[in-house]
Amino acid sequence: MKTEYIVEMTHITKTFPGVRALDDVSFNLKSGEVLALLGENGAGKSTLMKVLSGVYTRDGGEITAFGNKVEKMTPKRAKELGIAIIHQELNLCSHLSVAENIFLGQEIVKGGVVQRKQMNDEARAILKRLSLEIEPETLVGSLSVSKQQMIEIAKALLHKARVLIMDEPTSALTAKEINELFRIIRQLRDEGCGIVYISHRLEELQHIVDRVTIMRDGQYITSMDFKDTTLDTIISYMVGRDIKEKFPRIQMPVGETIFEVRNLNAGRMVRDVSFKARAGEIVGIAGLMGAGRTETTRAIFGADPKESGEILVDGKTVKIHGPHDAIRAGVVLAPEDRKKDGLCTKLSVRDNIALPNLDLLAPGALGVVRSLKEAQMVEAATKDFQIKMPNAEVDAASLSGGNQQKVVVSKWLARNSRVVIFDEPTRGIDVAAKVEIYNIMNRLKKEGIAVIFVSSEMPEILGMSDRIIVMCDGRITGEMDIREATQEKIMHYATQFENKLAQ
C-alpha cells in the first residue's frame, strides 16, 4: 500500500551566521500518522520545523504540501495550508476566556461588534469534538497547563490544521494528562491529520508513535517504522557521529576531593543532586536542554535560592546565600549567557575584570580603588588569557564572543578560586577560541583547581572531561569515568526521564 505524503521537504538547507543549521535535509509526513522527530539538542529539529511553518526562510530545497510546491513559505501561508505548531511555551492570553483565545486574531465580527455568543458556540463545538469538558467562557489562566495545551490544539483546529507539530508536549504534564493528550493525538491521527511529535522522552514513544525520523548535526540520518526498531538503535543513530576533533587533553594524577555537593535541592530542576570534584580532574556535566544543569550551577553559586543541601570546599561546609558568599568561599561561575549574566557590556574590560575583585582592589570602609593594583591585575589577566583588544578601556561589548568569554573567565582567576564552574563556555565562539578555553581549563586542572564543566556538546564533554555526570529532569541519572564513557551511554542516561506512564 502506497500512502500519499502530505508534506515533503527535500534538500532543505539553512545557514545562520557561522553555522550550517540544516544541511540537505529531507523530511516527509503522511496523512494519518504520528511521526517522532528525534535528535540531540542542536540537531536541527526545531529549525526544520520552523522552516516548515514559515518562521525561517529556507536557503535552498523544496517544500511540497498537499501536492503543491510552496515557493515562499511564510507563517501566514503555513496557516492557510493548515500547518500549525504548538510550542513548548504556550502562547495564550491568560486573562482572556477560552473562546477569546481560540478566536484571537480572527474574531467573528458583525458591524464592528464582536459576536461573543457565536464564538462561544463554535468554540464549544470544537472542544466537544475533542471530548473536552471545558466551558468556552472559562478564563484560560484558571486552567491547568494540560488544558491550556488542549486550547492551543483547539485553536489549531479552528484553522483547519492538518499538520500539527508538537514540541515537547508532555514535559509539564502528569501521567493522566499525558494519556488525555495521547487520546486526542490518536483521534486527530484517525481523522487524517499528520502529527510531528518532537520529544526527548523516548520511553513515551511506544504509546503513540508510528514512525521516527532521526536528525543529527543538521543532517537527516534515517527514517523507520517504530515497530521495526528499538530504543537502543534510535539512540545509536542519534549520537552515532565519529568524533574527529582533537581535544587537548592532559593527564594528571587525581588528588583529594576539593569540592562536594550533598543532596542539593532547588525547585523542580535541581533534585537531590550530589557529586564531588577532585583536584586534577575536570568533571563534565552532560545532559539535554532543560535537564537542570544550569539551574544546578546557579543554585550552587547562590544565584538562585536553595531549598536544602550542603556544599563543602576542602572538606569544610560553606554557607552560600548569594554569589558573594560563593566567591568568598572560592567557588566561582562563568555563566551560560555571557551577555545576560556574565558581562556588564556597557562598561570597559577593565571595569569588568575588576568588578568581582573590588574587595581586594578597594579595601577598607571607604573603598577607594587602588588604580595601580587594578591596572596590574587587568594587565596580568589580559596577558595570561591573551584577550585581544585595542586596550582595556574599550567596551566589553566590542570584543568578539571568544574574547568576551575570556574576560568572563579571567575576572575570576584574578583571585584565588578553588572551584571554577563553566556553563557552556564554548557556545557561539569560533574554533580557535574554543581551544583557548580548553587550554584554560587544562591550566586550572594543572593548578589543582576543581573544574566543573557543563556542556551540551557531546564531543567536547567526551574530549575534555575526566569524569562525566549526566543529568535528566533535575536529577543525576548517571556518572562514569571517561574510560568507560560513550556517546550512547551518555544519551541513554540523558533520556532517563521519570517514566510517568510506567506500566
Add this chain to the structure above:
Amino acid sequence: MNQTKKKNPLKRLLSMRGMGQVVTVTIGLIVLLVAFALINPNFWSPTNRTNLLRQIAPILIIGIAQSYVLITGNIDLSIGSVVGMSTMVAATLMSKGIMSPIPALLVTLLCCLLVGVLNGLLVAKFKLPPFIATLGTMTVARGIAQLVNGNYNTDSIMKFYPEAAQTFKNVFYYGKTLGLYNGIWIAIILWIVFNFLLSKTRTGRYIYATGSNIDAARLSGVNVVSTTVIAYVVSAFCSFVVGIITCATVGQGTMDAGNSYEMYAVAASVIGGVSTLGGQGILLGTVVGAAIWGTLQNGLQFAGAPVAIRNIIIGIIVVLSVLMDVVIRTGRRNTKGSD
C-alpha cells in the same frame, strides 16, 4: 595599554569614558552663552554671572542626585517633593520655635533619608518599577510638605531664633567664602565628594555595574539591593540640601518649593550625557547639563521670554536629549548585537 600611560593629562582627560558627550555639550553651552550675551550685553555683567551661578548651584545638586539614580538604571521622581519636604519641615520646626536650626536640620535630614531608603528598598528589594515607586513617594513627600504647617507657608524662621537663623541663612546661602557665595560653594563641595565616590570607590563601581547589567553584577558578587539603596539615599541627601538652601534663601518655608525639580534634575543629567538606560554617564557631564539648564532659564529671561515660553523650550530640549540618548544607544546596541 601602555599608550595610556604616555598620554599627556589633557589627552587622558579627553579619552575618559563619557567625555565625548561632555565635550559636545560644553560646546553647546559656550554657543548659548555667546548667543545670550550678544542678544543682551547685560547677560554677561558681573552681577548676572554671579546670579547665573547661584541659579545653577541647586540644579547641579539635584542633577547629581538624579545622575546617581539614573546610572543604577532607575529614576527618582521624588526629588522635587523631598526638596519641598525638606524646606517645609525645617522651616516649620524653626518658625514655630520647636527647634533651633541645628536640631531642626538633623530631624529634617532623617526624614529625607527615610524617603531615600524607602525608595531604594521598594525598587531593589520589592522590585517595583522605579517610576511607580518614586511617583508614590513623591506624592507622599509632597503631602507631608503640605501637612506639617497645616497647608500654609510658614512664618519667617527668624521669629524665634533671630541670631541662629541669621547664621543659618548665611551659612547656606547669603554668606560668602573666598569671594564666592556659600550656596555655590555647597554645590562645588557636594560635586567633589560625590564625584569622588562615584568615580574612585568600590561603591561607585558597583553603581555603574548595577546599572549596566544587574544580573551580571549580582553574579559578580555585588549586593545590588544595597547599591541601589545607596544611590537613592544619595539622591535624598542632595534633595535635603537643596531644600535647606531654599529655606535659607527665602527665610521661610513655601509649600511649592522644589516643584518640578525632579524633571530639572533629569534634564541636567540627560543633557550632560547620563543615560536613562543606566550604566553610563559622568558627573562632569551633569555640571555642564545643569549649566545649560541654568543658562537657558536665565538667558531666556534676559531675552524677555515669559515663563510659559521658557517652560516649553526647556521641556522640548529635555525630551530631545532623552530621545537622542535612547536612539543613539539602542541603535548602537542593535548594530553590535550581530557579533
